[in-house]
Amino acid sequence: MDRPDLRYAAYARERLAELPPPADPEAFSLAYHLLHLSYLVVADLDGHVHRPRGWTLPGFRLMFKLWLLGPTQPARLAEISAMSRAAVTNVINTLERDGLVERRPVPGDRRAVAAALTSEGERAVEEAFVEQSRREQQWFAVLTPEERVTLTDLVTRVLAARPPDAAG
Structure with missing residues (x-):
């Protein structure tokens, strides 16, 4: 110590x-x-994985969600990201400008749009995911697989029971 x-x-x-x-x-x-x-961990991932690509960690987190979920409305992305709608919109604008994300109309709702990865965005998030996963493994290598599960369960339990007026 x-x-x-x-x-x-x-x-x-x-x-x-x-x-x-x-x-x-x-x-x-x-x-x-x-x-x-x-x-x-945020500073490390940002500096080693995302900033060299010209992104921020929030940008990667949003692309990662789109990679797993497919096209998703910005309000839903804000809800599951603990980000404000305005912050999500700003991130989408930046990623769209960079050709990684696009806005698509939502079928059946002419006013709604969903964010989706472009083919370039999908390729980029797949590459970054491999690098981020390696870095995460380095951070938590000191723990056994069982300890990782236990720590994850404990943190998840605290998150689930957070005060009702807590942000996020």
Whole structure:
């Protein structure tokens, strides 16, 4: 544990343990480490996989969803991405400008459109997915397959039980 960020987290937890409630050193420690891990993984994937392609991680996430789901309305993409509709529209505009995504009319609803990958977008997301998958494996190689399942289950349980007024 010779990393300054981990030393700071341990120090902060120890200091919080000296305080009366509502200080909760365990909740702090868990939130701190989850946030820190999230920031580091996002920055790493962005820097090693997506920025070299001229994308952002949100752009890849949107293309990945379209790759799995097929043409999808922007409102649905916002709902499953924990992004605002405006943010989704901005990402779609950028990806459309770059020839990776296109807007298509929704059959039966003349006003609605769906975002869809172009053939170039499909090829690009497939290539990026391979690289991102390798990088994710490097991040979590320290865990056994069983530990990965357990950690995923625990995080999913917290996400499912999040406070009703929580964003996303």
